[in-house]
Amino acid sequence: MGRVEVAQSAALGGARPQSVALTPTPPAIWAQGELGLGGPLGFGGHPSALVTASSIGSSNRIRVLYCLVEHGPLSRADLARIVRVPRGSVAPIVAGLLADGMLIEGEARLEPAKTGKPSRPLWFGPAISPPIAVQVQASRVVSARISQGGHVVQRLEETLSPKMRASEIETLVVDLAREILGTGPTCGVGLAWPAVWDHADGTVLSCTPIPALNGSTLLPQLTAALDARVFPQDDARALALGQQWFGEARGTRNLAALQISAGIGAGVVIDGRAFAADGQFPEVGHMCVQLDGALCACGRRGCWETVGSLEWLRRQAGRLNWPNSESATPGDFVRAPGPAAAKVLEEYARNIAVGLVNMATCLGVRRFLLHGEVVTGGQRLEAMVRDRVARGACLPGTPDIQVDFSKLNQEAGLLGAAALPLAHAIEGV
Numbered sequence: 001m002g003r004v005e006v007a008q009s010a011a012l013g014g015a016r017p018q019s020v021a022l023t024p025t026p027p028a029i030w031a032q033g034e035l036g037l038g039g040p041l042g043f044g045g046h047p048s049a050l051v052t053a054s055s056i057g058s059s060n061r062i063r064v065l066y067c068l069v070e071h072g073p074l075s076r077a078d079l080a081r082i083v084r085v086p087r088g089s090v091a092p093i094v095a096g097l098l099a100d101g102m103l104i105e106g107e108a109r110l111e112p113a114k115t116g117k118p119s120r121p122l123w124f125g126p127a128i129s130p131p132i133a134v135q136v137q138a139s140r141v142v143s144a145r146i147s148q149g150g151h152v153v154q155r156l157e158e159t160l161s162p163k164m165r166a167s168e169i170e171t172l173v174v175d176l177a178r179e180i181l182g183t184g185p186t187c188g189v190g191l192a193w194p195a196v197w198d199h200a201d202g203t204v205l206s207c208t209p210i211p212a213l214n215g216s217t218l219l220p221q222l223t224a225a226l227d228a229r230v231f232p233q234d235d236a237r238a239l240a241l242g243q244q245w246f247g248e249a250r251g252t253r254n255l256a257a258l259q260i261s262a263g264i265g266a267g268v269v270i271d272g273r274a275f276a277a278d279g280q281f282p283e284v285g286h287m288c289v290q291l292d293g294a295l296c297a298c299g300r301r302g303c304w305e306t307v308g309s310l311e312w313l314r315r316q317a318g319r320l321n322w323p324n325s326e327s328a329t330p331g332d333f334v335r336a337p338g339p340a341a342a343k344v345l346e347e348y349a350r351n352i353a354v355g356l357v358n359m360a361t362c363l364g365v366r367r368f369l370l371h372g373e374v375v376t377g378g379q380r381l382e383a384m385v386r387d388r389v390a391r392g393a394c395l396p397g398t399p400d401i402q403v404d405f406s407k408l409n410q411e412a413g414l415l416g417a418a419a420l421p422l423a424h425a426i427e428g429v
């Protein structure tokens with residue numbers, strides 16, 4: 001049970017792309033039903049919301065705050081340039097946010113080659129304190145305080161063992177969250193976990209990677225134990241939000257983030273919003289890619305998971321008589337010598353590519369970020385998947401499909417957990 005503490009750690013979002021689109025549009029999201037309150041966020045989230053005179057003022061304030069999330073601390077002049085309005089138009093909005101404690105002004109800084117009054121960078125004030133992210137995975141639990149700009153400020157981690165009972169896991173998660181919460185104020189706690197839960201009472205309906213949590217009341221326990229609102233979301237969706245808000249796809253309007261490990265899950269962002277249809281999320285792992293194929297855990301045949309998951313790969317390792325076939329990873333196949341392992345790897349790449357191409361064909365999304373055990377296959381497997389996707393892209397004349405193995409990998413989910421409470425704090429202005 002190795003605890004890892006990293007105080008004031010380097011920003012995971014440190015690899016922030018400098019060339020993000022200067023869009024004034026906030027990355028609106030659809031909430032995945034917090035406990036007892038399902039449904040989308042108000043601003044930008046509800047398709048039928050009308051814009052009124054008063055909501056314009058609120059929208060402008062929200063846009064200013066989202067600009068800081070995306071770009072970090074900004075002077076008034078930089079802010080005006082990014083939202084493409086005269087500085088005089090930004091000034092009263094900023095003044096209101098300063099008066100309400102949503103913003104504070106930093107130390108004056110003289111910029112070289114500039115004359116006149118030194119600028120004072122604007123950043124979040126005490127009314128929007130940093131979110132806390134809790135990430136539950138099959139092998140670990142992480143609790144972290146994330147800055148409003150997507151930097152990990154403080155972090156605690158504990159490993160999970162498959163033998164742990166539900167009560168042990170629940171206690172561990174609550175303790176880790178409480179410990180981080182004790183270090184300062186927060187705008188809310190985001191929970192990213194691989195579970196399907198009852199939105200009315202928070203009970204876990206299924207949790208495939210951690211079967212001990214089936215039927216668990218972790219969510220209501222967490223809510224009761226913490227003096228803060230808890231915002232749960234599915235782990236694959238958290239990956240997508242983390243990548244879009246703070247990660248490798250920062251500012252991207254359309255993308256799919258996939259978790260490819262024991263199963264296959266995806267979070268899909270379309271036109272800037274994490275996609276859901278009436279609360280239903282894509283179950284891409286159970287898209288049929290092989291008619292009359294192998295039986296899936298869901299009871300149907302030929303699901304993508306039956307050929308693209310670790311289970312398939314480990315079955316092949318068993319056929320090759322590998323001694324530890326039940327724990328084999330794509331990385332093991334990359335390192336293994338001989339044509340037999342190479343052939344399995346080729347087939348695995350093809351199996352992953354077929355689902356990606358299907359998603360691109362159905363959704364029009366061209367940007368895919370892959371996470372999970374698949375990433376252990378490194379550049380070799382990444383190149384194979386890209387090659388297979390390029391060969392399988394069925395419609396002539398459509399833009400290229402970009403597939404990357406995520407460098408943030410699971411950290412993207414941690415950052416994504418922070419996005420929901422932060423969005424609520426900003427949009428509750």
Ligand SMILES: [Zn+2]
Nearest residue numbers: 286296298303
């Ligand atoms: Zn299935």
